[in-house]
Amino acid sequence: MPVYKYDVTMTCSGCSGAVTRVLTKLEGVKNFDVSLETQKVTVESDSLSEQEILEKIQKTGKAAKVAA
């Protein structure tokens, strides 16, 4: 299953918690990890595209991009 990685600006546990809540509710996500420490979000999905997941993360209002 593809694993997608994103850089997401999160500055407190409220920020990372918000991203976590959105990914928990997002249908099609099999596994994910949100790291406040590294500012990285990793998402496993076989039904959503890299871009679709990025747009959902951006709906939180956080600055987010696909990780290089």
Added chain:
Amino acid sequence: MPVYKYDVTMTCSGCSGAVTRVLTKLEGVKNFDVSLETQKVTVESDSLSEQEILEKIQKTGKAAKVAA
């Protein structure tokens, strides 16, 4: 124009900045205020309902409800 008030859990300026970015982009919002200090969000709109605005705020992943 109606003014809608919400209680939104925000714990840092990254949190309030995220809510600010979402409301800035939301069509139909004439004015708004996001207060990290009071945990209140105030939105003026004559085209969006109280519930529609609440749902947009909730899409940020923050705990949010209509203020009593």
